[in-house]
Amino acid sequence: MAYNKVENAANRTFERTMTYDKYTDPKVLDQEMDLIFSKSWQLVGHVSQVEKAGAFFTADVAGEPLIIIRGTDEVLRAFYNVCPHRATKLEKSENGKKKILQCMYHGWTFKTDGKLNKAPNFQGEDAACVQDACLRSVRMEVLESLIFVNLDDNATPLIDSYGDFFDRLSKFPFISELKRTHRKTRVIKANWKAYIDNYLECDHCHIAHPTFVDALDMNDYQIITCENYSVQGTIVKADKQYGEVNLNEAEMQGGSFFWLWPNLMLTIYPGPGNMASIEMIPIDHETSLAVYTYYFREDNLEALNQDEKDLMAFAEQVRAEDIDLVELEQIGFRSRAFNKGHYASSEQAIVQFHEMVLEALNE
Ligand code: FES
Ligand SMILES: [Fe+2]
Numbered sequence: 001m002a003y004n005k006v007e008n009a010a011n012r013t014f015e016r017t018m019t020y021d022k023y024t025d026p027k028v029l030d031q032e033m034d035l036i037f038s039k040s041w042q043l044v045g046h047v048s049q050v051e052k053a054g055a056f057f058t059a060d061v062a063g064e065p066l067i068i069i070r071g072t073d074e075v076l077r078a079f080y081n082v083c084p085h086r087a088t089k090l091e092k093s094e095n096g097k098k099k100i101l102q103c104m105y106h107g108w109t110f111k112t113d114g115k116l117n118k119a120p121n122f123q124g125e126d127a128a129c130v131q132d133a134c135l136r137s138v139r140m141e142v143l144e145s146l147i148f149v150n151l152d153d154n155a156t157p158l159i160d161s162y163g164d165f166f167d168r169l170s171k172f173p174f175i176s177e178l179k180r181t182h183r184k185t186r187v188i189k190a191n192w193k194a195y196i197d198n199y200l201e202c203d204h205c206h207i208a209h210p211t212f213v214d215a216l217d218m219n220d221y222q223i224i225t226c227e228n229y230s231v232q233g234t235i236v237k238a239d240k241q242y243g244e245v246n247l248n249e250a251e252m253q254g255g256s257f258f259w260l261w262p263n264l265m266l267t268i269y270p271g272p273g274n275m276a277s278i279e280m281i282p283i284d285h286e287t288s289l290a291v292y293t294y295y296f297r298e299d300n301l302e303a304l305n306q307d308e309k310d311l312m313a314f315a316e317q318v319r320a321e322d323i324d325l326v327e328l329e330q331i332g333f334r335s336r337a338f339n340k341g342h343y344a345s346s347e348q349a350i351v352q353f354h355e356m357v358l359e360a361l362n363e
Pocket of ligand 1: 105
């Protein structure tokens, strides 16, 4: 699926939002799991987590247990974290370093390239019928040190899935130096899409985020929809545009807030080299897990300098303000008072997101 704003805008005029049952109906989330989360690129980690041979971490994507492991041959791979013998979840730890993975049930062991090492309960003649049993691979791609997986074996390659996004990202001079510094999670009492909606407009910023509007030049705030992603932020110099030659300089000075279909947000603030990712993962139709990861040049949280610490505190405050809002919104989604909302013309990035949701759900 590729979103092209000009094309889609001609086909459909959005004045009213999609109906609120999309935020409250468990059946909608079931469909989204199949049609959105099982078919899109999902950020699961950063290469700094798996630098050494045998280093691994486990992840959960659309309810599927996965393991990402650097082989003893130095190759990074992703597998379903499921034993081919009888389906037991193979590795229970969140991360670690192993040369051999062992299933707890009947003791089958696997090499770090996913091949079967030993199946103790299949000896002699039995051994022949399981010799090809190996862990099932998952599509995985790494760009700018970010590790993405996609459960859809036929998915468009990551590099082709988000227009010129990775080009833009690579233009930040510090991007290749960033390490994964800190990760935290928070359970939010709202549908995953409510948080994305909130992220995709800044009309609420003046009311909800006084420190944010104080820090950034809001007169030049822009929201631009692109292929399967959008970017918003300020442009300090009036003669510069996103996507033009001096993109990098403009972005550096103003701060950039990216959204990537369907549930990934990447923010870069002015100041020291920094990035934060937010993945909004549905727990159920009215509860979501927000996974916040901070990336700085320093991977030790304690060793961050004051500017970096201030930046994290600033981002945390803005987020807390947003979470309050989306939790209140979820209460209203459940109400019989209204079944749809209104879009302002400044909310085109939400329109893009909603069009993509509806298209994915075949509506
Ligand atoms: S289920 Fe894994 S060894 Fe039997
Ligand atoms: Fe906000």
